[in-house]
Amino acid sequence: MxxxxxxxxxxxxxxxxxxxxxxxxxxxxxxxxxxxxxxxxxxxxxxxxxxxxxxxxxxxxxxxxxxxxxxxxxxxxxxxxxxxxxxxxxxxxxxxxxxxxxxxxxxxxxxxxxxxxxxxxxxxxxxxxxxxxxxxxxxxxxxxNHGPHVPGIEHVISSNEAFHLKELPKRIVIQGGGYIALEFAGIFAGFGSDVTVVYRGDNILRGFDEDVRKHVRAEMEKRGITIITGCTVAKIDKHGKDFTTHLSSGSSIASDQVMFAIGRxxxxxxxxxxxxxxxxxxxxxxxxxxxxxxxxxxxxxxxxxxxxxxxxxxxxxxxxxxxxxxxFGKRPVQVDHATIPTAVFSQPEVGTVGLTEAEARAQYSHVDIYKTDFRPIKATMSGRDTRVLMKLVVDGSSDRVLGCHIVGDCAAEVTQVVAIAVKMKATKADFDATIALHPTASEELVTMRTPTARHVRQAAE
Known part of the structure; x- marks a missing residue:
């Protein structure tokens, strides 16, 4: 046997x-x-x-x-x-x-x-x-994870329940500032809900590049989403089908649903x-x-x-x-957890791979930043007030591209392809030598020639 x-x-x-x-x-x-x-x-x-x-x-x-x-x-x-x-x-x-x-x-x-x-x-x-x-x-x-217990937490839904709601909430309060919170904020707002995002930190998308965080917040607020930072939900009261969410700041918000997306x-x-x-x-x-x-x-x-x-x-x-x-295959393989591309399907969409500017400056003595933000071609006709952000983080000594950060339509699709170049340790010169595909938004990634910022850390004496 x-x-x-x-x-x-x-x-x-x-x-x-x-x-x-x-x-x-x-x-x-x-x-x-x-x-x-x-x-x-x-x-x-x-x-x-x-x-x-x-x-x-x-x-x-x-x-x-x-x-x-x-x-x-x-x-x-x-x-x-x-x-x-x-x-x-x-x-x-x-x-x-x-x-x-x-x-x-x-x-x-x-x-x-x-x-x-x-x-x-x-x-x-x-x-x-x-x-x-x-x-x-x-x-x-x-x-x-709903986090620490607060009075009325039994009334809170998570992303699990959000997929099965019987009806679209006219008003919803979402606590959280990461992937899930912002994605659902965009979803509900897109379908017509009045959305308020509450987040304890100083800005949404903790851990992402600072320019990305600022850009996404500004764009979401343009679309009518209210974002309250430096604050948490202290209590939820239920009145029939309605809720009152009390914040740590002392203010309160009326809604039809309260959702927590503060981590897993x-x-x-x-x-x-x-x-x-x-x-x-x-x-x-x-x-x-x-x-x-x-x-x-x-x-x-x-x-x-x-x-x-x-x-x-x-x-x-x-x-x-x-x-x-x-x-079982007797082929030893270790997974490389470095340089993993990721996307936030917020509105606007975020695609990112590699180091943020802050991470690069902490690890490298010379960092060059190439950044552009522009009105996409579609908006010139639609009249929509929106802008695209593209940013490259480069090691100024070796010319290697350390990170790429994009906010705008199809950001995730573009980032998946750029991730190949970043994983292969492509240089800024490699990007520059690539002929632009016109007219596209992503051509900006190969046409930015002049650094918008240069950070050189002086050696300790």
Whole structure:
């Protein structure tokens, strides 16, 4: 008899776990995947995919407004929230089915139940079944974090519930200043809601380049979104169907919904980690792993948001693939977590890769900045008051491009391609030698010739 029931047991049917399961099975491993909710994980079911569908839908009203400048006369239009939600649900169901099918085609077995570790090799399923595994991969992702308890927090929704609201709120208060908060602020505003964003910091998008933070805030405020910084929600009162949100500043806001998007925490509770000897990283609350995604237990690994390293779906996928290559393909692969491109599908959109200006100045003695902000060609006809920001951060000594930051339409699409050049350590001279593609906004990236700022740190005597 085999020493173990399976070669690999994966806890979590999200992007990282599914990729690992499929690749391991392709290498000939006997694989089982446990998912207690829906296959696809946060990204597919209640994250990136439905969010992007909502973002696309929320752009339509602006497109209709802009059409007039191009000669289009569009009559009365209407929007039905219930139709949007229903069609989104159909697409998510289709994707969930595709995830399930792809895993099963690889030869892996899916069990729709919760799995808890009993020891380093044994798992107890909620069905009562026990399974032993040579290797275990934890890929349980993360969940919304509402932060410290405040009176009335039971009335607050997260991004999870926002995808299933029965009706579009006329007024909504969103606490948070990161990806999710700003994306939903743009979504609701695009569909016609009165949106107020409340954030404790001095400006939104903490950790992003300062010019990006200022530009996005200014553009969002132009679109009618109220942004209140240096403040937090202190209490929420409910009056029938309405809410009153009391702020730490002493002011209050009336709304139909209150949403918190102040961060996410790794799903580590109730997994039996202590019983198996799996350590938690005290710095971030996620499962502690090394560069190979190995935990404190030799045969147990963890990938994706549950490690709280870089909480992005493509990173989880890359980590899951690298794990399978390393353990079952005998092809040791470590994931490089440096220079990862990312996007915020706010309105306007943000795309960024590499170092911010502040990060570059802290690490390099000579930093050159190339920056432009301009009115996009579409706005010259539509009349919309909006501007695009593009910024390159360059090592003035080696001429290497250290970072690229874009705010404007299609910022994410442009950044994905620029990320290849940044990852390859392209120089500013390489950018300059590239002939512009005209007329585009992104041609600015290869036509900026003169630094807008130059920072040279004097050597200590």
């Amino acid at each position: 085999a020493e173990f029931d399976v070669d690999l047991f994966v806890i979590g049917g999200g992007s990282g776990g599914v990729r690992a399961a499929r690749i391991a099975a392709n290498y000939g491993a006997k694989v089982m995947v446990a998912e207690e909710y829906r296959m696809g994980g946060t990204c597919v079911i209640r994250g990136c995919v439905p969010k992007k569908l909502f973002v696309i839908g929320s752009h339509v009203h602006q497109e209709i407004e802009d059409a007039a400048g191009f000669g289009w006369s569009i009559g009365q239009v209407s929007f039905d929230w219930a139709t949007l939600v229903a069609n989104k649900d159909k697409e998510i169901a289709r994707l969930e089915g595709a995830y399930t099918t792809n895993v099963e085609k690889s030869g892996a077995r899916i069990v729709k139940t919760r799995a808890v570790l009993e020891d380093a090799h044994t798992l107890h399923l909620a069905t009562g079944e026990k399974v032993t595994a040579k290797y275990i991969l934890i890929a349980t992702g993360g969940a919304p 925490h790794p799903n580590v509770r109730g997994l039996g980690l202590e019983a198996a000897g799996v350590a938690i990283n005290p710095a971030n609350g996620g499962i502690q792993v090394d560069g190979w995604s190995k935990t404190s237990v030799d045969n147990i690994y963890a990938v994706g948001d549950v490690t709280h390293r870089t909480n992005l779906t493509p990173v989880a996928i890359r980590e899951g693939h690298a794990f399978a290559d390393t353990v």
